Structure formats: C-alpha cells, structure tokens
Amino acid sequence: MRTITDFSHALAAKQASAVELATDALAKATAAKGLNAFLHVDADLTLAEARAADKQFAAGVTNKPLLGVPIAHKDIFVTCGWRSTAGSMMLANYVSPFDATVVERLRAAGMVCVGKLNCDEFAMGSSNENSAFGAVQNPWDTSRIPGGSSGGSAAAISAGIVPASTGSDTGGSLRQPAAMTGITAIKPTYGRVSRYGMIAFASSLDQGGPMAHTAEDCALVLDAMAGFDERDSTSLDSEKAKVSIWRAFSGQIASKRPSNVEFAGLRIGVPKEFFAEGLSADVGARVTEAIETFKKHGATVVDISLPRTALSIPAYYVIAPAEASSNLSRFDGIRFGHRAAQYADVNDMIAKSRAEGFGREVKRRILTGAYVLSHGYYDAYYLQAQRVRRLIAQDFQTAFKSCDLIMGPVAPTTAWKIGEKSSDPVAMYLEDIFTLGVSLAGLPGMSVPCGFDHQRLPVGLQIIGNYFEESAMLAAAHRYQQLTDWHLQSPGGHK
Amino acid sequence: MTWEIVIGIETHVQLATRSKIFSNASTAFGAPPNTQASVVDLALPGTLPVMNKQAVEFAIKFGLAVNDGQTHNIARRSIFARKNYFYPDLPKGYQISQFELPVVTGGFVDIQVGEGEKATTKRINLTRAHLEEDAGKSLHEGLETPGVSGIDLNRAGTPLLEIVSEPEMRSAAEAVAYAKALHGLVTWIGICDGNMQEGSFRCDANVSVRRIGEPLGTRCEIKNLNSFRFMERAINYEVRRQIELIEDGGKVIQQTRLYDADRDETRAMRSKEDAMDYRYFPDPDLLPLAISDRQIETTRLSMLRGGVIDVPGSTRQQLINAYELSAYDAQLLTQSRAFATCFFAAFSSSGEQAKLCANWINGELASQLNRECIELVDSPVNGDELGRLVKRIADGTLSSKMAKQVFGYMWAGEHGGDADAIIEARGLKQVTDSGAIEKVIDDVLAKNEKSVAEFKSGKDKAIQALIGQAMKASQGKANPGQVNELLRKKLAE
Numbered sequence: 001m002r003t004i005t006d007f008s009h010a011l012a013a014k015q016a017s018a019v020e021l022a023t024d025a026l027a028k029a030t031a032a033k034g035l036n037a038f039l040h041v042d043a044d045l046t047l048a049e050a051r052a053a054d055k056q057f058a059a060g061v062t063n064k065p066l067l068g069v070p071i072a073h074k075d076i077f078v079t080c081g082w083r084s085t086a087g088s089m090m091l092a093n094y095v096s097p098f099d100a101t102v103v104e105r106l107r108a109a110g111m112v113c114v115g116k117l118n119c120d121e122f123a124m125g126s127s128n129e130n131s132a133f134g135a136v137q138n139p140w141d142t143s144r145i146p147g148g149s150s151g152g153s154a155a156a157i158s159a160g161i162v163p164a165s166t167g168s169d170t171g172g173s174l175r176q177p178a179a180m181t182g183i184t185a186i187k188p189t190y191g192r193v194s195r196y197g198m199i200a201f202a203s204s205l206d207q208g209g210p211m212a213h214t215a216e217d218c219a220l221v222l223d224a225m226a227g228f229d230e231r232d233s234t235s236l237d238s239e240k241a242k243v244s245i246w247r248a249f250s251g252q253i254a255s256k257r258p259s260n261v262e263f264a265g266l267r268i269g270v271p272k273e274f275f276a277e278g279l280s281a282d283v284g285a286r287v288t289e290a291i292e293t294f295k296k297h298g299a300t301v302v303d304i305s306l307p308r309t310a311l312s313i314p315a316y317y318v319i320a321p322a323e324a325s326s327n328l329s330r331f332d333g334i335r336f337g338h339r340a341a342q343y344a345d346v347n348d349m350i351a352k353s354r355a356e357g358f359g360r361e362v363k364r365r366i367l368t369g370a371y372v373l374s375h376g377y378y379d380a381y382y383l384q385a386q387r388v389r390r391l392i393a394q395d396f397q398t399a400f401k402s403c404d405l406i407m408g409p410v411a412p413t414t415a416w417k418i419g420e421k422s423s424d425p426v427a428m429y430l431e432d433i434f435t436l437g438v439s440l441a442g443l444p445g446m447s448v449p450c451g452f453d454h455q456r457l458p459v460g461l462q463i464i465g466n467y468f469e470e471s472a473m474l475a476a477a478h479r480y481q482q483l484t485d486w487h488l489q490s491p492g493g494h495k
Numbered sequence: 496m497t498w499e500i501v502i503g504i505e506t507h508v509q510l511a512t513r514s515k516i517f518s519n520a521s522t523a524f525g526a527p528p529n530t531q532a533s534v535v536d537l538a539l540p541g542t543l544p545v546m547n548k549q550a551v552e553f554a555i556k557f558g559l560a561v562n563d564g565q566t567h568n569i570a571r572r573s574i575f576a577r578k579n580y581f582y583p584d585l586p587k588g589y590q591i592s593q594f595e596l597p598v599v600t601g602g603f604v605d606i607q608v609g610e611g612e613k614a615t616t617k618r619i620n621l622t623r624a625h626l627e628e629d630a631g632k633s634l635h636e637g638l639e640t641p642g643v644s645g646i647d648l649n650r651a652g653t654p655l656l657e658i659v660s661e662p663e664m665r666s667a668a669e670a671v672a673y674a675k676a677l678h679g680l681v682t683w684i685g686i687c688d689g690n691m692q693e694g695s696f697r698c699d700a701n702v703s704v705r706r707i708g709e710p711l712g713t714r715c716e717i718k719n720l721n722s723f724r725f726m727e728r729a730i731n732y733e734v735r736r737q738i739e740l741i742e743d744g745g746k747v748i749q750q751t752r753l754y755d756a757d758r759d760e761t762r763a764m765r766s767k768e769d770a771m772d773y774r775y776f777p778d779p780d781l782l783p784l785a786i787s788d789r790q791i792e793t794t795r796l797s798m799l800r801g802g803v804i805d806v807p808g809s810t811r812q813q814l815i816n817a818y819e820l821s822a823y824d825a826q827l828l829t830q831s832r833a834f835a836t837c838f839f840a841a842f843s844s845s846g847e848q849a850k851l852c853a854n855w856i857n858g859e860l861a862s863q864l865n866r867e868c869i870e871l872v873d874s875p876v877n878g879d880e881l882g883r884l885v886k887r888i889a890d891g892t893l894s895s896k897m898a899k900q901v902f903g904y905m906w907a908g909e910h911g912g913d914a915d916a917i918i919e920a921r922g923l924k925q926v927t928d929s930g931a932i933e934k935v936i937d938d939v940l941a942k943n944e945k946s947v948a949e950f951k952s953g954k955d956k957a958i959q960a961l962i963g964q965a966m967k968a969s970q971g972k973a974n975p976g977q978v979n980e981l982l983r984k985k986l987a988e
Contacts, residue, residue: 078539078540078541084541091540096540096541097534097539098539100541196543197541199541200540200541200780202779203779230545231543232545233544233546233780233782234779234780234782325579325774326577326579326588328588329579329581329587330538330540330586332581332583332588334586334646335537335538335586335646336537336539336540346583347581350581370774373579374774375772378776382776
C-alpha cells in the first residue's frame, strides 16, 4: 500500500482508520530517522488531525478522496502547530501564527499532516545539502543526495513514509528531487498555487506543487492545493485557472483506447538542446526510451529547439538571487527569528544576526542579488536577465506551435554522492539547466520516473506543458504509468 | 547682486483609507503600540501584500483634482517597486513604493501670492504623485527598561501619496501658500484628514539659491516641517544660511537637513555622499497597477458638482462668477470645504446675501474661531444660523453693530443660537419708525445748538457729532442710515 489511491480505498473500505494510517506513518518516520527527511514531527498534532478525519468518516463523509490520507509539508510552508524553519538556523525555533494557504486547503480536504520536511535553506539548492539541519539521504542509496531543494519531501515518499508531500519549485526544486528519488511531481503554471504562507525565495518564480508516486495522485493533491487566493496578488483568477484540474484530468483519462493508439494525436516536442553535451549516457538512454514508449503507442515526435536553454542559467542566477536578496531582508533579528547574543548597536545586531543565522549558499545568493540590483549594474544584469527571460518564454511559445507537450530529461545526471559537489557551486548550478527555463517562463513542468541508471539510481522524464495544461500533462503521465511500472518500484526492491 | 530662491516641495499625504495599503489592519491613529499591525505589517515569513482598492481610488481622485478633471496624467499602468534598506522600523527590509512609473505624472496646484485684495494667482506644476507605504516608528523614550528602544508598527503600511512639485516656488511665503493650497485640496477631495499633528500631511522642502540668471544652485532638503509656521521659518533660515555661505566664498553641499524648531535652525543629517543605494526593482509580489478608463470615469463622475470637478479652485471660480464675490473673499471661503459649506448654508438662509455672508464668515466668525483656537466644524454658530442673522441685517432689523451683539449671544449659545429669538428676547430691534427717530432728532437738535451752527456755517463734519448723539439717545437701536438722512433733511429746512 503506497499510493493515495491505495490509502483512500483502504479508508473507504474501513480496512484502516486515519489514526492507524497516521500512527503507521509516524512510526515509519521514526524508523527512517537516518534519512533526516523530517525536521519536526509532533504525534499529538498529527493524531488530532487524524481523529478529526475519522470523525468525518464516522459522520458519513464520502466525497473527499483525500480524507484521512497522510501527507507531510516541505518546511517552506508555514504551519501553526509545527515549527517552520525553511531549513535555516535563522528560523530554528520559529512557529508561525498562521497556516499557509496550501496547508489550510489540504487540511480542509481532509489530509493528515505527519510533519515538516527537510529542505535546502530557503529552498536554495539542488541537493538538500544546504539545510542548516543536515543533508537528507536518498533512500535508493543513502550515501547520495535526494536532490533539492525539496529533498525531504522526495525522500519521505520514496522511502514509503507518506504517500504524498508538498514541495516548492523555483528553478526545479520539485522536479529534480522527484527524478532523483523515482517519484512523480508537478510544478504547476505560475500563479496556480497560492504563495501565501510559502516562505519566499524568489517571488516571481516560486511555485508550490505536489509530490507523490503517481500522476493520478499528483492530480488529486494539486487539485486540492490550487485555486485563486485573494491573499496572493499573483494568484490566478482567470477562467482557465478556475477549471478543476482533477475533473479535467479524469475526463481525459476516462476514454479507454487500444494500447497501440494510447497517445494518438499527441505531438511530443523533443528539444535538441536537452540532449547535448553534459547529459549522462544513462539518463539520455532512459529518457529516449520513455519517449519511444509514447511513440510506440501512437504519439508523434517532433524535433524542436529551445535555443536559449543555456542562457537560462545566467538569467536565473541573476533574477532569483536579486529577488531573494530583498525577500530575505525581513530576517533582521528584530521581530522574529535568530538574534545575535552580543552586539554593539542596532545595525550591528542586524548584521550579526544575519551573519549567524544564514548559511553559506544563502549568503552567496544575497550578495549576488544585492550586487546585480545595485546602482550602475542594474541595467547590465537585472534588466538584461529580464529580457532574456522574456525571450526564453517566447521560445517555448514558438515550440508549442508544433507540439502539445515537450519532453526531455529533468537533470543531466542521477543522484550524486553527498559532498561531491558541495565545494563547487557553479557545477551545482549547471545541474539545473533543463528545469530553469520552465521556471523562468512560468510554465508547468513535471517529473515522471522512467527507469534507472546502471547503479539502479532513478531517472526522471520531464514533461513540459503550455500554461494551464496541467491536466493534459498529468493525463499523459498517467497513461504512461499504466504502461510502465517505474513509479511503483521502491528502494527496498519490492513492488 | 540679487538672489533668487528656488524651492520644490515633497509632501507625504496620508490617505484616509480605513485599512492599510497592503493589509487589512486598521489605520486609526493613537491605538496602543503594535495593536494595529497584522502579520503582513510585521512581515512574518510567508506574508504577501495585497493592494488596497480605496488607496488607488484616492490616487485617481488626486490625479483628476490636479488636472482640472483631465484624465491623461493618470497612469493606466504603474509599477510598485521595492526600495531596499535596513531600518528597525521597516519590517520587510524594503519599502513598497513607486519608482519609475508613478500613478500620477504632472498636474498643477494654483496658489495665491500676495496679501488681501492684491493677491494674484500663480500656478505650481507637479512632477508626480506616487503611492507608497509608511514605515513604523522607533520609540527611544518612555519605555520601562532604560537603554532599550521600542518599535511601534501601527503606522507601518499606512498608505501615503507622495506628491512632488516642480521647483517653482520663489519664496518661503510661496512655499507655504503651496503647502496650504495642497492641504486644502487633499482635504477638500476627502483623501486625507489633513491632521498635521498626527503626521497626516508632512512636507519636505528642497531649497537652493542662485544669482538671477544663473543655473540652479545646489539644493538641500529640509525635513521635519510639521507645521506651516515651521516651514516658513525653516526655509527662511536655510535661505539665509546658503546665501551667507556663498557670499563668504563657501559652497553649498547637497544635504538632507533637519529643522529644529526649538533652536530655529536646520542641521545637517546626511550628505549626498552617504546616500544609500536603494536597489530599486519592480516588486514581484504585486502585479502592475492597472487602472481602467472606466474606473477613472466612475471616479470623475463622483467628483462632479455643477458640471465641473469639485475642487477648491472650481468653487472659487463659482463664488467669483456666480456669487459676485471678490477673489479675496472667494479664496478665504475655499480654504476648506467647511468654510465653503458654511457659506452656502448662510447664503441660503440669509435670503441670498452673498457679500454680507462672506463678510461675516471671513470677518466676525473667522476671528472668533481664531481667538478661541477652534476649527470651523466645532463652531458654536453654524452657517445656517449665521445666515439667519445676516438676513436681519439685510432687512434692516439689525444694524451691524447690533448684529455683532446678537452674534455674541449666539456664540454663547443663547436661545439655541437662534438670532430671531435673541432679538426678540433682548429687544434688540433696530428702530426704523421715522416718527420715533424724528422725535429723537428734534430733541438732539434742540440740545446741540453749537453743532447745528457749525454745520450750517459749512462744517460738514459737525453732523457726525449729531448722529452720535442721536444714536446714543436711541440706545443704539436707531437705524444709522435713517438718522443721517433725517438729520440732513431737518438741517436743510
């Protein structure tokens, strides 16, 4: 029993109660402590939510597919009960007086929160090694990173502790850890999921999303998370955004087709820039095989070009740090968070509190961000990066004229060894090359398990859709998952 | 060598919205510290700003008011930017403001230059007006623990409209006239309560001097001008300082200076060299502020009165053209909406005595308010009541001297401020019965033969003494005009 669907069938059939499932998840979290996936677990809080879910079952509630199903939240989402640290010493003991909109909505849908999940500090990282509370281990090989920044979220699902989790994606932080741990995740169109209560890294890029084993589970959780929120001015309120993702997804998968024409009519764009130098042979082979599977079952494959793929790295590493340098200014030790014990005056207090509270990578990005925004450099860096960003978005629109979905690798490699790239931030940044463009364009992107490398480390297939095409992406991924079983494999070896 | 003074004013107008510009916390003044700071105002992790629609509406109103109702200076798309700097009472570490694309560009405010009936109008152009949020307050005194500073974030996030004028004022008096006109305007259109003590209307002045014909001199910005009186004194001090400095062979350094009212001087706060790099960039948490033509039109229609945008200037024109008042009277009656409202009420209950009403409001009523240091809204005599008093002057019931007496009783609250009741009760009716007046005059003529002789020998002035006697004999109740007329008639006989 691994997927949400499994859990909710068990609950509906009264084979298990929400309290039993929550108790089991808590026990698994404790047993898997070595992974360091959880930053805060509080059995009382979890069981209270589980009891509330059981009460609803007892009252005859049947229209909530997520009722009683355990979930855990990336520690970038603030919660009233559990600490919200963003993986930073700055917020080591911080408890929010309010819940993030995402947390609120998933609770309203009946999901039971098992705890808060480790991540790179303020979501800045691709390996989860930047957490102030230690690295997270990849369940497939505990000497390796689980990807980042939603590393805890990915590891907790991959290890079978929870069937779903929340994560956030600024430049690939949902997709890349999903790929490296063999699970499914989707970063929705920018503005689909409220950012209220999601501790900001780069506001114009940050987007919350679900992680789970299957595309179907992702569709269920995303449907519950998404929707207009008046507390987030960038949240989408258009007609397209109002269409239920779950209903659209269900509609698309409802029609049963003969297996050989499963994907008839689907045009898959394959960008040549995603299969260039730097892509590991194993990853390239698995992704190509996956695309072949789509083709074998009726899809058309189109060669496309995303010519500015390489430029997405410098553009992203100007824009994201610029916004971060400003977003993280509120951590000054005055109203909340870490405050230095010794200081000369108020300026010294702010400086010391920040020097002590932030880790190396966060400081590196704040410095970069402050630099690119400073007088005399703004035009050359920030404005230029924004221009490149618009061009990248245009490239995608050009590509979508000849295809419905774009497919390629999520990351150039599979999970690397903990510590392997820690001393080389640029090498780490290069790992994001295939995910950054989607973030800069605000497009939805997902990662779907598509096999293993020669060391039995998971490989992820990236599926990119046009704005608001989440249900089509999820439906394609679901049909693929009906034909394959990569998503059902687990580090323990059993299915 | 003559010096020319160049002054530009930046004004922070606190918008009278119920809630803050980006949060739903109340903006009411004077609550205990930090009781009106929401999680957004505290900048807690995960919080986001949401634009207050009323603040936008107020900005549109201002844009219309300073452009004669023209809509072209209101930006259909303006951008909120972050101004980054660390300060203990700036919770986010940046202020949300507008930088490159403000909500209003251009516009003008007309000011009165010169005194009394000789005043002329001068147009001061505006550079821009933009929306932004206020910071909190640091409290360094009055806290329980000595050596500890406190922070009150009640004010953090209060909506401000920053209005920047062109450097077109040429004296401290003009600067004050501009500030007063702007104050009158923003309170008139109801976007600001105008309370300067509570900081609702704050001015900074950019002052420079130059020899006539030369390019602009280096300017200094004077802060902390929280009253019109201080503004005038601070600018005059600063002008003297700059002229003396240059005449002594020195140079003005671009500085921000703080006015110290106790010592009547400006002191350097910081110079341009230590100016911070605010690292402005568009706030990614807020979409560009879009204002539709329809929204502007709705606001414009709501501001119309008699087919024109209701601003002090339009009412002033109306008073001059339709009510035939002098520019001076019209200026005084439009110093605030309260004065204009008072006038229109008085006009209506006086039987349309425009000039008399204006005289009484700008004269007796204004000086009485001044003497007692109270605002017109708190006046014990309202426009309607004053108009009914004026009516009795116009119909001859009261002489103006008697009217002043009646006004005194009205002010004191007698008979609920009803002029007629006071006249009745106190028997203050003017005597207009010719027979009665003639009797008094005959008596006066008989008793003042010397004055009569003087008058008849050609000394016209002698009649004044006779009028005085007659008025005295009637206990001031005789109509002075009638007395004059009848006296002359009798003396001519």
